[in-house]
Amino acid sequence: METAQSTLPKEEMLLAKFEEKTAAGEAIEPRDWMPEAYRKHLIRQMSQHAHSEVIGMQPEGNWVTRAPSLRARQILLAKIQDEGGHGLYLYSAAETLGITRDEMIQQLHSGKAKYSNIFNYPSLTWADIGAIGWLVDGAAIVNQVSLQRTSYAPYSRAMVRICKEESFHQRQGYEIMATMMKGTAEQREMAQDAMNRWWWPSLMMFGPHDTDSPHSADAFRWKIKRHTNDELRQKFIDKTVQQAELIGLTVPDKDLRWNEAKQGYDYGKIDWEEFNRVINGHGPCNKQRLSHHIRVHNEGAWVREAAEAYKQKQKNN
Numbered sequence: 426m427e428t429a430q431s432t433l434p435k436e437e438m439l440l441a442k443f444e445e446k447t448a449a450g451e452a453i454e455p456r457d458w459m460p461e462a463y464r465k466h467l468i469r470q471m472s473q474h475a476h477s478e479v480i481g482m483q484p485e486g487n488w489v490t491r492a493p494s495l496r497a498r499q500i501l502l503a504k505i506q507d508e509g510g511h512g513l514y515l516y517s518a519a520e521t522l523g524i525t526r527d528e529m530i531q532q533l534h535s536g537k538a539k540y541s542n543i544f545n546y547p548s549l550t551w552a553d554i555g556a557i558g559w560l561v562d563g564a565a566i567v568n569q570v571s572l573q574r575t576s577y578a579p580y581s582r583a584m585v586r587i588c589k590e591e592s593f594h595q596r597q598g599y600e601i602m603a604t605m606m607k608g609t610a611e612q613r614e615m616a617q618d619a620m621n622r623w624w625w626p627s628l629m630m631f632g633p634h635d636t637d638s639p640h641s642a643d644a645f646r647w648k649i650k651r652h653t654n655d656e657l658r659q660k661f662i663d664k665t666v667q668q669a670e671l672i673g674l675t676v677p678d679k680d681l682r683w684n685e686a687k688q689g690y691d692y693g694k695i696d697w698e699e700f701n702r703v704i705n706g707h708g709p710c711n712k713q714r715l716s717h718h719i720r721v722h723n724e725g726a727w728v729r730e731a732a733e734a735y736k737q738k739q740k741n742n
């Protein structure tokens with residue numbers, strides 16, 4: 426019996442099957458047929474996610490030699506090492522879509538590929554390391570827990586692994602902030618200053634409002650995204666405001682207030698001009714982050730060449 430699908434040209438039949446699969450919440454594996462637009466969408470998002478993990482090592486790396494104790498330094502080193510590993514999982518997952526690591530790195534270096542806005546701000550004091558762990562990793566967890574159910578299977582598997590480590594990152598950041606808030610007046614002031622500088626850029630991490638998000642329609646159609654930018658931002662705010670109040674930190678938003686009807690916080694206007702300035706290369710640290718990555722990537726060329734030569738030698742034996 427001819428089904429509606431079997432009368433369609435091959436490509437349309439394949440697309441209909443693909444849409445059926447994603448609509449049913451089934452996972453898409455690298456060997457499955459997928460529309461070019463789905464593949465491109467994922468390469469864009471996953472490579473930018475990977476770049477974010479690796480660039481994010483810089484602001485924290487800034488404080489390894491200045492950590493206030495051996496324990497603090499060990500924890501920070503472990504976290505930074507985790508972030509590098511997260512980048513590798515994500516680059517490997519993106520490579521299953523047919524893009525090479527070199528191409529992704531070139532896109533980053535040329536400015537064609539973005540990375541998260543948040544890593545273009547300076548880490549000025551030790552409290553910033555607390556704010557980054559607590560707020561930035563806290564925001565990343567909210568986003569990444571949702572991405573565990575993304576339709577592209579390698580991305581989903583990478584998220585499951587990454588989320589296991591992120592909760593340690595968030596907790597160590599919150600511990601730094603809680604400790605400082607129990608410290609001297611100067612330490613409390615330092616922690617509040619970090620809160621003031623990192624709060625709004627952390628809200629921007631979730632992307633533009635849903636009404637201004639050009640990629641979200643496709644992301645939902647193909648179940649790449651399971652929650653909207655604003656839903657995840659709201660979840661982060663509702664959870665984090667209570668954590669701030671618990672240790673005596675003030676959220677730097679004069680319009681923040683609990684909305685009983687929606688069972689969540691109403692919050693002030695986000696400065697999207699700042700967001701667009703930062704994600705288009707004009708934030709406080711964009712140039713520094715990129716030139717550092719390019720320098721270190723070039724310095725590390727000998728390692729890649731040696732590994733490649735070894736691989737060839739093994740092949741020829």
Ligand code: 3HC
Binds near residue numbers: 470561591631638
């Ligand atoms: N930083 C930089 N660019 C951003 C951004 C952000 N926070 N939010 C959105 N954008 C960009 C998008 O990339 C897109 O630009 P493009 O077309 O040049 O790629 C544009 O703004 C429009 O945004 P959309 O909402 O339409 O784009 P998406 O559907 O891709 O949604 C996103 C944006 C929610 C960030 C989504 O890409 C996503 O979930 N990415 C994966 C998570 C991620 O990248 N997290 C980064 C942090 S990793 C991290 O924090 C490490 C932690 O361990 C410390």
